Every structure is written in C-alpha cells, then in structure tokens.
Amino acid sequence: MPVELHYREAGAPVLPTLILLHGLFGSxxxxxxxxxxxxxxxxxxxxxxxxxxxxxxxTEMDYPLMAGDLLALMDRLHLDTAHLLGHSMGGKVAMWLALNMSDRVEKLVVADIAPVTYPDHFQPILQVMSGLDLEGLAGRRAADALLSGSVPSLEVRQYLLQNLVKIGNHWQWRLNLSGLQDAMPELLGFPDVTAAQFPGAALFIHGGSSDYVSSDSRAVIKTLFPYARMRQLAGAGHWLYAEQPDAFSRQVTLFLSNR
Incomplete structure (x- = not known):
C-alpha cells in the first residue's frame, strides 16, 4: 500500500520535471x-x-514499495513521466522504477550507488541513535558529543543530526529508527532484476574518492542499463552533490538537456 509522501516543489511547472530522491538517513x-x-x-x-x-x-520498507510510493506521488501530481535523480538509497529506488516501469521514466541519473548488495555499516549507527537518551537532552551539540564515541566522522554525525528535531519541549528523531533497522537487509541489497533492462538514457555519477561504485558493479550497471554513461567527480566522496554542487549540477544539466 503506497504512503502519501511529503514533498517540496520548485521551478515552473511548464519546465521538464525532475524528481530528486535522497539517500538513507536523509530527507x-x-x-x-x-x-x-x-x-x-x-x-x-x-x-x-x-x-x-x-x-x-x-513497518514495511523495500525498493518495490518505495517505487510504488513514488508512482503514487507522480499520479497525484498528474505526471505521466519524469526525469529521475537519486543518490544512494534514492538511486536504488530510481533504478528499480526505471527497470520495472520504464515508460514512466524519461532519463535516469544515479549518484554514487550501484544495483548491488553492500556490507552493513549502518546497524551500529542505528543502535547508537536508538539508544540515545533524548529526555532532558540540551540540544544537537549535546547529541553530537554523545554520538562522537561511536560515530567518529563529524560529517556523518552532522548528516544524522539533521534528523533530530524539537517538538514542543522534547527532542525526537524524524527517522523511523526501528523500521529502518528491520528493513536494512532489503535496503542494503537490490531486488533480482536479471531479466530487465532500462532502454532509456542513464547517467551514473560517482565520487572519485568514494568506494561505492567498484569495477565489478560497473559491469552490473552496464548489463542492466546498456545506454548508461559513467562520470566521475574527482576528489568527491559519497556525498558528491554536497561536496561539489556546481560540478554535479553541470553534469546533470548537460545530460538532461542533451536531446
């Protein structure tokens, strides 16, 4: 059963529609x-x-369900087709939709992810977040200090703490931590789509300093997306769109605007 997604909107409706899909723990x-x-x-x-x-x-979360949520949003907005741009988890949602309902996808852009299974580095982070005592929490700085022992990267902690919000006098996570813990095997993997191919144009952008897109996974990409173009942003990591927004935006605009 699709859920009604909250969304932001920008740009004139007469322009080509591009849907942006965020990654795990994002928004x-x-x-x-x-x-x-x-x-x-x-x-x-x-x-x-x-x-x-x-x-x-x-309580349920996997890529077919998330793609169904996206289709329901497109139907609600009367969008027969759209360009899709997805980062990390959002890239997997976009790929699944392109492979299974290619008639709804014009062009596909995937940022620093491949349609393969990844190791689980996230359960320890979820456990630390779930175990954080939010009662009487002074604020994000205090939460950052509590997380720092288990999550040494300041960049990762800042990313996670965007989800910590104050409702009234109480802090809470916007993320459904228990739901994400239960769904992690599905989110780390990718459904079996060996019989599918996306016949449209696709752009896969990866960070030169990221290890998310290996040579083996590039071969999988080319099998499922035979018209895929591969681009690397030198010096960028996994959050390439945040690290190099101008270069990233140029790549996306050039690809989507090229007829």
Missing part, C-alpha cells in the same frame, strides 16, 4: 543546494521517502 532538505542551481531549468519535485523526513512511518 528532501539535503537537496536544497542543488535545487537552487536547477530550479530555473527544471520543475523539481523533492520527496521525503517513507520513514524519513516528514513522510509517514511504516
């Missing part, structure tokens, strides 16, 4: 720097995935 807010760079060229729809941001929490 539509992550894309705001890219939105500012693309809103004059595209009609932008930027949803929060289920169990993230302001979208509903559910």
């Amino acid at each position: 539509s807010a992550n894309w705001m720097g890219i939105v500012k760079r693309l809103e004059k060229q595209f009609h932008l729809i930027v949803p929060d995935s289920r169990n993230h941001g302001r979208s509903p929490h559910t």
Whole structure:
C-alpha cells in the first residue's frame, strides 16, 4: 500500500520535471543546494521517502514499495513521466522504477550507488541513535558529543543530526529508527532484476574518492542499463552533490538537456 509522501516543489511547472530522491538517513532538505542551481531549468519535485523526513512511518520498507510510493506521488501530481535523480538509497529506488516501469521514466541519473548488495555499516549507527537518551537532552551539540564515541566522522554525525528535531519541549528523531533497522537487509541489497533492462538514457555519477561504485558493479550497471554513461567527480566522496554542487549540477544539466 503506497504512503502519501511529503514533498517540496520548485521551478515552473511548464519546465521538464525532475524528481530528486535522497539517500538513507536523509530527507528532501539535503537537496536544497542543488535545487537552487536547477530550479530555473527544471520543475523539481523533492520527496521525503517513507520513514524519513516528514513522510509517514511504516513497518514495511523495500525498493518495490518505495517505487510504488513514488508512482503514487507522480499520479497525484498528474505526471505521466519524469526525469529521475537519486543518490544512494534514492538511486536504488530510481533504478528499480526505471527497470520495472520504464515508460514512466524519461532519463535516469544515479549518484554514487550501484544495483548491488553492500556490507552493513549502518546497524551500529542505528543502535547508537536508538539508544540515545533524548529526555532532558540540551540540544544537537549535546547529541553530537554523545554520538562522537561511536560515530567518529563529524560529517556523518552532522548528516544524522539533521534528523533530530524539537517538538514542543522534547527532542525526537524524524527517522523511523526501528523500521529502518528491520528493513536494512532489503535496503542494503537490490531486488533480482536479471531479466530487465532500462532502454532509456542513464547517467551514473560517482565520487572519485568514494568506494561505492567498484569495477565489478560497473559491469552490473552496464548489463542492466546498456545506454548508461559513467562520470566521475574527482576528489568527491559519497556525498558528491554536497561536496561539489556546481560540478554535479553541470553534469546533470548537460545530460538532461542533451536531446
């Protein structure tokens, strides 16, 4: 059963529609720097995935379900087709939809992810977040200090702490932590789509300093997306759109605008 996704919107509706899909532990807010760079060229729809941001929490979560949520949003907005741009988990949602309902996808852009299974580095992070005592928490700085022992990367902690919000006098996570823990095997993997191919144009952008797209996974990409172009942003890591927003936006605009 699809959930009704919360979304942001920018750009004139007469422009080509581009849907931006965030990664695990993210939200539509992550894309705001890219939105500012693309809103004059595209009609932008930027949803929060289920169990993230302001979208509903559910006990079930996998890529077919998330693609169903996206299709329901497109139907609600009367969008027969759209360009898709997904980062990490959002890239897997976009790939699944392109492979299974290619008639709804014009062009596909996937940022620093491949349709393969990844090792689980996230359960320890989820356990630390779930175990954080939010009662009497002074604020994000205090939460950052509590997380720092288990999550040494300041960049990762800042990314996670975007999800910590104050409602009234109490702090809470916008993420559905228990739902994400239960769904992690599905999110780390990718459904079996060996019989499918996306016949359209696709762009796969990966960070030169990221290890998310290996040579083996590039071969899988080319099998499922035979018309895929591969681009690397030198010096960029996994959050390439945030680290190099101008270069990232140029790649996206050139690809989507090229007829």
